[in-house]
Amino acid sequence: MATSFQFIICFCLFSLLRFTVTFAHVIPRFPSSMLHPALDLGSSSAQNGLYTTKFFTQILGHFSYNPQSYQTFQQRYLINDTYWGGAKNNAPIFVYMGNEGDIEWIAQITGFMFDTAPYFKALLVFIEHRYYGKSFPFGGNEEVANANSSTLGYLSSTQALADYATLIIDLKKNLSATDSPVIVIGGSYGGMLAAWFRLKYPHVAIGALSSSAPILQFLDLVSPYTWTNIFTQDFKGVEEYFRNYSCYSSKRRSSSCGPKVLNYGRSKMAKGYKETRDKNHSKNWTSQYYQDLY
Numbered sequence: 001m002a003t004s005f006q007f008i009i010c011f012c013l014f015s016l017l018r019f020t021v022t023f024a025h026v027i028p029r030f031p032s033s034m035l036h037p038a039l040d041l042g043s044s045s046a047q048n049g050l051y052t053t054k055f056f057t058q059i060l061g062h063f064s065y066n067p068q069s070y071q072t073f074q075q076r077y078l079i080n081d082t083y084w085g086g087a088k089n090n091a092p093i094f095v096y097m098g099n100e101g102d103i104e105w106i107a108q109i110t111g112f113m114f115d116t117a118p119y120f121k122a123l124l125v126f127i128e129h130r131y132y133g134k135s136f137p138f139g140g141n142e143e144v145a146n147a148n149s150s151t152l153g154y155l156s157s158t159q160a161l162a163d164y165a166t167l168i169i170d171l172k173k174n175l176s177a178t179d180s181p182v183i184v185i186g187g188s189y190g191g192m193l194a195a196w197f198r199l200k201y202p203h204v205a206i207g208a209l210s211s212s213a214p215i216l217q218f219l220d221l222v223s224p225y226t227w228t229n230i231f232t233q234d235f236k237g238v239e240e241y242f243r244n245y246s247c248y249s250s251k252r253r254s255s256s257c258g259p260k261v262l263n264y265g266r267s268k269m270a271k272g273y274k275e276t277r278d279k280n281h282s283k284n285w286t287s288q289y290y291q292d293l294y
């Protein structure tokens with residue numbers, strides 16, 4: 001059981017990492033919808049019955065003796081124990097490594113966790129990344145946290161991984177579940193975190209599942225065009241449509257192209273969109289997705 005989980009899967013789906021293409025240069029970036037969730041799911045999440053929201057007192061800096069490092073902040077995490085087989089059975093714990101966005105939004109679009117939990121009798125935990133959602137250091141004050149390099153200096157993937165290790169270890173202790181295996185899961189940047197977590201904290205997680213994680217997407221490791229090549233393949237199916245609406249022209253972001261592709265995508269995606277629990281949200285996410293592309 002233990003070793004069978006020791007895998008890292010990289011799905012090269014086009015869904016999470018995007019590049020903005022301009023004619024001058026290629027700028028890699030993560031989905032803007034994660035950086036700035038356009039959908040206000042806050043109110044629905046309160047009564048959506050998917051999880052319980054908790055906060056954990058987290059240390060600001062894990063790697064320095066600078067007195068400021070000993071400040072703490074409230075880190076949000078979401079938990080669902082409905083399917084859990086319990087500590088006595090050493091039932092597993094699936095931990096989503098929050099990426100750059102509101103963790104509630106991420107949890108609500110990660111149906112995979114909820115779909116697989118019953119088969120593994122897993123406890124579900126989604127941890128929010130520091131400096132996102134409701135997990136800002138410096139008194140939870142976003143403006144102060146983002147003020148300058150001395151406050152923003154605590155925003156790094158290395159600190160985030162240490163947050164996750166600290167929280168997971170403490171949570172397992174609280175649940176008397178120190179023997180429950182932990183599988184870390186993530187997508188995009190969160191998938192990179194999951195893979196890195198498994199490498200860096202092998203005593204905390206026995207496995208990592210990294211979806212759409214560009215863990216090798218660094219200059220000098222692979223061609224800078226790797227991602228755009230995959231993206232182009234994905235879109236071959238709708239190539240004709242793109243061509244019809246001049247999406248290949250210099251007016252790539254033209255108003256004629258965007259909305260039409262958006263409508264086309266909605267109807268196409270509505271068919272296979274299993275992940276969503278709410279039809280209205282499915283529509284929204286689909287349109288959000290296409291908005292992100294443009």
Ligand SMILES: *[C@@H]1O[C@H](CO)[C@@H](O)[C@H](O)[C@H]1NC(C)=O
Binds near residue numbers: 049080114
């Ligand atoms: C966990 O998720 C399931 C499926 O969405 C839901 O039915 C259940 O109420 C949730 N449990 C908690 C404790 O939130």
Ligand SMILES: *[C@@H]1O[C@H](CO)[C@@H](O)[C@H](O)[C@H]1NC(C)=O
Binds near residue numbers: 144
């Ligand atoms: C950075 O911002 C914090 C919070 O606003 C402030 O206390 C501090 O003086 C600033 N530091 C610098 C170097 O500007």
Ligand SMILES: *[C@@H]1O[C@H](CO)[C@@H](O)[C@H](O)[C@H]1NC(C)=O
Binds near residue numbers: 057167
């Ligand atoms: C574990 O329990 C302690 C004491 O109640 C609490 O302060 C801490 O936040 C809990 N840890 C987690 C991860 O919830």
Ligand SMILES: *[C@@H]1O[C@H](CO)[C@@H](O)[C@H](O)[C@H]1NC(C)=O
Binds near residue numbers: 244
């Ligand atoms: C593209 O345009 C051609 C010619 O007008 C038309 O036959 C075809 O159906 C269009 N395809 C799409 C996907 O809109």
Ligand SMILES: *[C@@H]1O[C@H](CO)[C@@H](O)[C@H](O)[C@H]1NC(C)=O
Binds near residue numbers: 278280
């Ligand atoms: C979905 O949207 C329709 C129309 O906007 C609305 O009438 C309906 O109540 C919504 N359903 C849910 C579950 O939010």
Ligand SMILES: CC(=O)N[C@H]1CO[C@H](CO)[C@@H](O)[C@@H]1O
Binds near residue numbers: 280283284287288
């Ligand atoms: C972008 C988008 O379609 N947003 C819609 C999401 O769903 C709500 C509720 O139905 C609408 O009010 C938004 O316009």
